[in-house]
Amino acid sequence: MATAQKSITINGVAVNELFSTIEAVKTTPSIAKFKFRIRNQWEDGSRNHSTVTTLSGANQELTHPVPFRLEADEPAILLGKDMAANPVEHLLHALASCLTTSMVFHASARGIQIHAIESSFEGNLDLHGFLNLDPTVRKGYQGIQVNFKISADVPDDRLQEVVQLGTSNSPVFDSLTNGVPVTVKASRL
Amino acid sequence: MATAQKSITINGVAVNELFSTIEAVKTTPSIAKFKFRIRNQWEDGSRNHSTVTTLSGANQELTHPVPFRLEADEPAILLGKDMAANPVEHLLHALASCLTTSMVFHASARGIQIHAIESSFEGNLDLHGFLNLDPTVRKGYQGIQVNFKISADVPDDRLQEVVQLGTSNSPVFDSLTNGVPVTVKASRL
Numbered sequence: 001m002a003t004a005q006k007s008i009t010i011n012g013v014a015v016n017e018l019f020s021t022i023e024a025v026k027t028t029p030s031i032a033k034f035k036f037r038i039r040n041q042w043e044d045g046s047r048n049h050s051t052v053t054t055l056s057g058a059n060q061e062l063t064h065p066v067p068f069r070l071e072a073d074e075p076a077i078l079l080g081k082d083m084a085a086n087p088v089e090h091l092l093h094a095l096a097s098c099l100t101t102s103m104v105f106h107a108s109a110r111g112i113q114i115h116a117i118e119s120s121f122e123g124n125l126d127l128h129g130f131l132n133l134d135p136t137v138r139k140g141y142q143g144i145q146v147n148f149k150i151s152a153d154v155p156d157d158r159l160q161e162v163v164q165l166g167t168s169n170s171p172v173f174d175s176l177t178n179g180v181p182v183t184v185k186a187s188r189l
Numbered sequence: 190m191a192t193a194q195k196s197i198t199i200n201g202v203a204v205n206e207l208f209s210t211i212e213a214v215k216t217t218p219s220i221a222k223f224k225f226r227i228r229n230q231w232e233d234g235s236r237n238h239s240t241v242t243t244l245s246g247a248n249q250e251l252t253h254p255v256p257f258r259l260e261a262d263e264p265a266i267l268l269g270k271d272m273a274a275n276p277v278e279h280l281l282h283a284l285a286s287c288l289t290t291s292m293v294f295h296a297s298a299r300g301i302q303i304h305a306i307e308s309s310f311e312g313n314l315d316l317h318g319f320l321n322l323d324p325t326v327r328k329g330y331q332g333i334q335v336n337f338k339i340s341a342d343v344p345d346d347r348l349q350e351v352v353q354l355g356t357s358n359s360p361v362f363d364s365l366t367n368g369v370p371v372t373v374k375a376s377r378l
Contacts, residue, residue, distance in 0.1 A: 009234075011233070012233035012236070013235070014268055017268055018268060021316075021320070022320050022322065025316060025317065026322065029317070032315050032316035032317050032320070032322070033313070033314075033315055033316075034316065035311055035313055035314075036275070036277050036278050036311070036314065037278075037309065037311045038274075038278060038281045039308070039310075040285035040286065040306075040307070040309075040310065041307050041308075042289050042293065042303075042305065042306035042307070045198075045200065045202050045293065046201075046290050046293070046294070047201070048286050048306075049286075050281070050282040050285050050310075052274045052278045052282075055278075057266055057267075060266075062266060064264065064271055065271055068278075070274060070286075072282070072286030072289075074290065075244065075246075075253065077246055077247055079203055079206055079207060082253055082254055084257060085227075085241045085257040085259060086286075087283050087286040087287030087290060087359075088225050088283070088360050088364075089227060089244075089257075090259070090279060090282055090283035091280070091283035091287075091361050092225060092227045093259040093261070093283075094276050094279035094280035094282075095276075095371070096227060096229035096237075096239050097237050097239065097275075097276040097279060098276030098277065098280075099373075100229055100231050100237045100261075101235050101237065101261065101263065101275075104235070114231075116378050117231035117237075118228070118229070118230050118231070118378060120226065120227070120229075121226065121228075121229070122225070122226045123224070123225050123369075124222070124224055125222075125360060126221050126222055126223070127210075127214060127221035127223065127246075128214065128221050129363075130358055130360060131211050131214060131221070133221070138367070139357075139358055139359065139362075140360045140364030140365075140369060141360065141364045143369065143370045143371070144370070144371045145371075145372050145374075146371060146372065146373040147373075147375075147376075148374070148376075149375070149376055149377070149378040150375060150376075150378055151377065151378040159375060159376070159377060160375060163373060163375040166373075167373055168328075169319055169321070170276075170328065171276070171314060171318070171319060171328050172280050172329065173328075173371065174328040174329030175329030175365065176329075176365060176368065176369055176371065177369065177371050178327070178329065178368055179365065179366055179367055180312075180329060180330045180331075180333055180365055181332045181333070181366070182284070182332070182333045182335060182362065182365065183332070183334050184288075184335040184336075184337065184352060184356055185334075185335065185336050185337070186336070186337040186338070186348060186352040187336075187337075187338060187339075188340065188345065188348060189305050189306075189338035189339055
């Protein structure tokens with residue numbers, strides 16, 4: 001959050017602002033409450049898109065400078081036109097981006113210089129679930145395997161600690177591994 | 190999966206191919222096993238992107254016609270440059286797109302004509318978690334509220350049933366509400 005201090009940037013993160021945010025939250029706990037939102041519109045078949053326009057946080061309504069448009073489709077083998085990543089691929093991106101950002105922010109706060117992070121994500125899914133062919137097979141991912149490659153100014157024995165800054169702090173990792181309550185309402189359009 | 194039959198399309202979904210897929214899975218269960226993958230690369234600060242290139246399914250290695258690039262950033266208030274949706278917004282898109290597609294596919298299989306689907310998603314997150322200021326506050330979403338508006342050729346009392354075709358079959362809804370085991374490995378780049 002905005003401060004008048006000179007910017008001290010580590011790994012592209014303004015750590016002085018990060019520390020100011022922590023102090024601000026201690027003084028005014030309500031600014032820590034955020035709401036993230038999207039709107040989705042079905043197009044046809046397996047195609048739909050979401051628009052990301054506003055959020056609320058720090059006791060303010062906020063608007064992104066431009067609305068972000070996120071597409072979805074399915075590959076031909078899953079009866080789509082393969083014009084965009086599919087929902088379960090988007091889920092992997094949400095996880096990857098959150099683990100990476102959480103790692104970078106928390107490493108920066110500790111003064112750890114990171115040079116590069118690359119990662120690969122693979123999730124296993126058995127269509128017996130989605131197609132209702134076997135009630136013992138879940139609809140969702142049976143497991144996700146993550147592989148990080150990191151270049152950072154830490155000795156070998158502290159590399160796992162850096163990764164753990166991601167897994168132990170990432171909102172998406174927590175949401176996905178521990179589950180989130182989702183309430184769904186519907187009405188006629 | 191490819192068939193020689195004439196295409197019967199409902200809501201943009203080739204339902205004859207959907208039924209052929211179900212029959213094919215019954216005959217050869219291994220074709221139901223899919224692996225979805227992304228690769229992610231950190232850029233700077235809160236910016237990173239994923240590339241979606243290949244998947245495996247139906248006992249084949251498959252390649253998307255073009256690699257899909259998915260971006261991530263954070264809004265300025267969360268110390269980013271606000272160039273792309275953030276990870277927890279991407280998570281809402283994964284959920285929205287999957288609920289919508291699952292609803293459309295399963296409604297199509299039942300011959301239910303859908304005219305329009307619009308939805309809004311909102312998730313609550315308290316930064317006391319991410320910032321390690323309160324161990325009783327989780328890092329992830331505390332809850333997600335979903336609101337669907339649907340135009341479909343069903344009587345009012347069957348509208349909730351249509352929505353339930355989404356929630357009871359969606360891989361992302363199952364993954365996110367029930368949790369997924371995620372294993373993380375890391376090595377030096």
